[in-house]
Amino acid sequence: MEIIQIKKLTKRFPMGKGEFTALKEIDLTFTKGEFAGLIGPSGSGKTTLLNIVGSLDVPTEGEVLVLGKSIGNLNQKDAAQLRKESLGFIFQSYNLLQVHTVYENVEFPLLLLKKSASERRKMVMDALEWVGLTDKEKSKPPQLSGGECQRVAVARAMVKKPSVVLADEPTANLDAKNSHNILKTMLNLNRELNTTFIFATHDEKVISYLRRKIFLLDGQVEKDVIVENPKS
Template sequence: MKNGSIITIESLIKSFPIGGGEFTALNGINLTFAKGEFSGIVGPSGSGKTTLLNILGSLDSPTKGHTNVLGTASDQMNPRVSAMLRKKHIGFIFQTYNLMPVYTVFENVEFPLLLLKTPAAERKKAVLEALEWVGISDKVKSKPPQLSGGESQRVAIARAMVKKPDLVLADEPTANLDAENSHHILQTMENLNKELQTTFVFATHDEKVIGYLRRIITLEDGKVVSDKNIKK
């Protein structure tokens, strides 16, 4: 892994079988991400953003090439190792929130800590703290169907952040939100990034998100066409 970086991607190719042939979603990607980055992979639909994010999150594996995420190389990955990596070090934020409908807000946020077998007292403290970060402490006992889109996504952020992961991967986190909620969510994530030094990687084509990013990686047809750092 290169100095200071927590993610290294070298000559990454990812292809999927389609019909009798193959579709190459990512074609020769080389990237590194440093700790504390607030970066985004942008590009049109089908450019490979989500596929790249999935590989970073060890939900998928490269067809060719090499990745190293938080010290775990792609050739070391197996279902158990990748599950452990996600459980301990990676938080996910989804476009559709993916909250468990039968759990309360508290229980949804508590879930990653349950998987980590965190003691109950610590769990409670961490959950309440995470809910405070995202400003939704008054909805502790509510269930997802009772929440608005913006509230649901804030719960999802709290769930991703509660274990204080090294890396948060957010796939189109504002796609289902109005402008006001989108800005609120993005400000929350920006604050958490600054406060906790958590690395955020977004996959998005939403201009509102792009406006907050400090690094923009543009993908087109599975290739990096630009990689810009934005001074803020």
């Protein structure tokens, strides 16, 4: 089942008096449950593509359909609604709310979805169980290690069971051991919940876990490879 369709996507940014083309006529399709990565050096267009799929930016040309919704035609409110209901984000720097507890950080997306207190409680505890942090629900981010923070970020992205999770360099601030732990956690969630994961990365550790590798170079898809025997 195709949940993301990218057709002839071009993205240009104004630069001085001219324009800079970040993405050139990209054609891609993602199906439900994929564990895919956009791989490429800096400036290859990974984050730009992630932005557009995440309804944070709009295409200059072409069409991007996420869960049947054309990103280019969404207004600010509809784009926010799409992100709120169907997309999860994981950032390089965790970006947890420092004064709130682990529980409250994970609960926040559910508050936006106006879930009831009992529903929220169950969903948050489930999410914390997925990432192995049930004993830390009352801790605050400054009391956690980097690996634990990123696991909270994963729980926050996954708690509403989104259709797609977009992760931008999620292991950049982690050591090797924590990177593998977090990637294994995400892989398990991908399998258990059939959530589509799309990474933007150039980290070998992440790449080794991917089931699909999309290599970008100068805003174009250079290679799109399905991995036969991925790391698990």
